[in-house]
Amino acid sequence: MSVRHCDIAILGGGLAGGLVALALRQARPELDLVLVEQGETIGGNHVWSFFGTDVNKAGRELLDGMVVAAWPEYTVRFPRYERRLKTSYYSISSHRFDKVVRQRLGEASIMTGVRALACSSTNATLSDGTRLEAKGVIDARGLRNVTDLTGGWQKFVGRRFRLSTPHGLEAPIVKDATVEQIDGYRFVYSLPFTADEIFVEDTYYSDGPALDADAIRARIDAYVAAKGWHVAEVLEEEQGVLPVVAGGNFDAFWRASGGPVARAGVRAGLFQAVTSYSLPDAVKYALALARQQDLSGEALAQFSEYWAREHWAQSAYLRQLSALLFAGAEPDKRYRVLERFYSLRHGLIERFYAGKTTVFDKARILAGKPPLPITRALGVLTGLGARPKPLTLAGTPR
16 A cells, blocks of 8 residues: 655545635645545536626636636526526536646646545545545545435436537526426526537426436437527536435534545535535635635534534525425426516525525515415425425435
């Protein structure tokens, strides 16, 4: 067994692990960092998107060079209306993420194609026989266990197409819920990267995690054909199953995800409870961690648990909304919850995604005629009625 010494070892080269590494390199360039990823590329195979109001100036600097497309506005479509919202929208590809991380860290700080088998706050054993001895270890290997959480699942298949003729789409369609409602709340998501290149994702908010990729591919192809878009080539495909958290036991979740070791990203539960998106939280956490003066394994473990507990506490309202979505509405009527939400004021919608929802916003979201039976909604909110189901399979939020 070979031994490698370093200041910080980061296990997991996905979005969260990569951003932590970049933030530390930016704030403390003298540190000897090692980023370990079991795949061959940093970031896997994903498209991550965020609204311009989700990330502050420091976050934009951290993401510099990663954005592959940007738009000044976006569209949502529901059976009762279509709306264009003037909030900027950005997308990052895992290919660009991999390139930027490698450039900034240097190949000497990156180990790919090797898996972390076990770790403590100061060491890790890798599948190639290497033992990392570090002053601090950060575990960013994704969700380990979600059985102590309740809610549902967001699952999707996304395909990137090169078209033989221009698609004519000027702005992203973030939600097209005019499609047939199958397996829960369903919407199609379209990103026009270039005039003849488009990413189309078919997404479901479902009670179960089973993903029929072949059936979803067929629905995507039918959607594309119905739009009159002529496919010349399928460039890429991604798929995922993400937890949408409506409640649970945080203490049990934290114990199940590892011992007294610092965690990052979704392994620490750092994702939006309704959308499952993790990029804004990953950026905020990476910058905050990099500002810590004490980067010892023990101090990092304490910091990550404190941050995760604060995030859980601050997400209580969002979990309540997820509970309404899954326990308060019949699967084929869930779209009505989002249909009503997107009819609210523009600023409220921006603050919701940015994690800056005010007390008045919270009241407004729940006020007025509910988009689901009032007795069922009250039962969910008071805990006396239907409850979200326990989650039974870990996903990997993007």
